[in-house]
Amino acid sequence: MCEAVVFLNRGGELERIMDDVVELKPEGDKLLLVDVFGEQKLVSARISEVELMDHRVVLSETGEG
C-alpha cells in the first residue's frame, strides 16, 4: 500500500503529525487527514510537498493552527 507519513512544517521545523495516511482533502479552510484505519485528523494547513517514493507528505501551516 501507499500510505504516507505526514509532517507539518512549523517555521522550518518538521513535526511528524500522522502516520499511515492514505487521504488528504480540503474540509472548509482546513485539511482533513485520514489514515488506513479510518482515523481522522483536521489541521489548519495545506499540502506543500508530496514525495511518493519516500512515503512522505509535508504540510505548511495556515491560520492559527
Next chain:
Amino acid sequence: MCEAVVFLNRGGELERIMDDVVELKPEGDKLLLVDVFGEQKLVSARISEVELMDHRVVLSETGEG
C-alpha cells in the same frame, strides 16, 4: 511503487495532466511535478487533494496558469 496520476481542477473540470508522478514540490510560486522517468512539469497550481489508495492527486489552479 506509489506513483500517482495528477489532475488539475479547472473550475470543476478535472484535467489529467501527468501520469506516474512520484514527487510534487514547490518551486517559487509554482509547483514542480516529477514522474518516475525523471520528466518534469512546472505548473501554476497547488496541491489540493491526495488520494493514495486511488493513486490520485488533484491540483487547483493559481495565478494565470
